[in-house]
Amino acid sequence: MSDEIFPFAHLDSPTGASLALHTREASAPVRGIVHINHGLAERAGRYGKFADFLSSRGYHVAAHDHRGHGRTTAKDGGERRFADVDGWDKLITDVAVVEGELRNRWPGLPLVVFGHSMGSVIAFNHVMRAHGSLAGAAIWNGNMALGGLKSVMRFVLWCEALIGGDLTPSNTLDKLTFKAWNKRFPEGRTDADWLSSDTDEVDAYVADELCGWPSSVSLWRDFLDGVEAAEKMRNLKDVPRDFPFHLIGGSLDPATNKGQAVQTLADRLGKAGFTDVSCKILEGFRHETINETGREKPLNDFADWLDRVTANASA
Secondary structure (H helix, E strand, O other), rough: OHHOOOEEEEEOOOOOEEEEEEEEOOOOOOOOOEEOOOOOOHHHHHHHHHHHHHHHEEEEEEEOOOOOOHHHEEOOOOOOOOOOOOOHHHHHHHHHHHHHHHHHHHHOOOOOEEEEHHHHHHHHHHHHHHHHEEEEEEEEEEOOOOOOOHHHHHHHHHHHHHHHHHOOEEEEHHHHHHHHHOOOOOOOOOOOOOOOOHHHHHHHHHHHHOOOOEEEHHHHHHHHHHHHHHOOOOHHHOOOOOOOEEEEEEEHHHOOOHHHHHHHHHHHHHHHHOOOOEEEEEEEOOOOOHOOOOHHHHHHHHHHHHHHHHHHHHO
């Protein structure tokens, strides 16, 4: 059903990937473009309702399945991994390729990059490279404050690779993240209750055969490379200090330490001199803001922010 409301076609990337690119054109007077980057172990087709909402507010919307996810394929990779080598770099290059396609399709419009969870780390890394062509960045529900925990995670991955190789699922990290996060919620209804209190949305995720799988050692390693890059503020040294950031977290989100990781990022940006940083930790929200009960207000607030930054970019 999600693909029916958010159709896709394949886009070839020079990295060797055939990217499943979902698009929705604006259904109101056009203001700009929003490029969505999805999270770990899910896919872009899940963002159809979000795309329809943004479309109704005047935005062309696009979202592609990242390498190892959904219906994207790659010559140098496979399911549940980014690539055989240089996975993170190729992943971020694919993002730029998609945005090049969007600008060719809808020229002259301001473009905002949006990322949820893993996608927020991708979007943040993309800002480091492509800030000059962006009107702003929405960084939602992401944890870029792992610090020393990254070393522990890398050691776990090293041990698992010794036993099963880089392509084996990292069952240990799956237990320490997704499964551990779910145990913090009393329902015990599904393995994904931590995502949202909206049971219909959780059930749709659980029923989706392209979601909820344990990531490979290879994918986790590449992802940690992206987190490490995002945690180094010197990588933002060339980004103008008035570049707009929109940060969202949930007070009940275990993936971001109840939103503390999101607030930490906002504080880091403020200390680095960024002057246009919007940050809200939504009370009672779990991990997926766009699928959470009560999402209407934060979505409308986000659209209002989009209106402002795209108008400024067009001025």
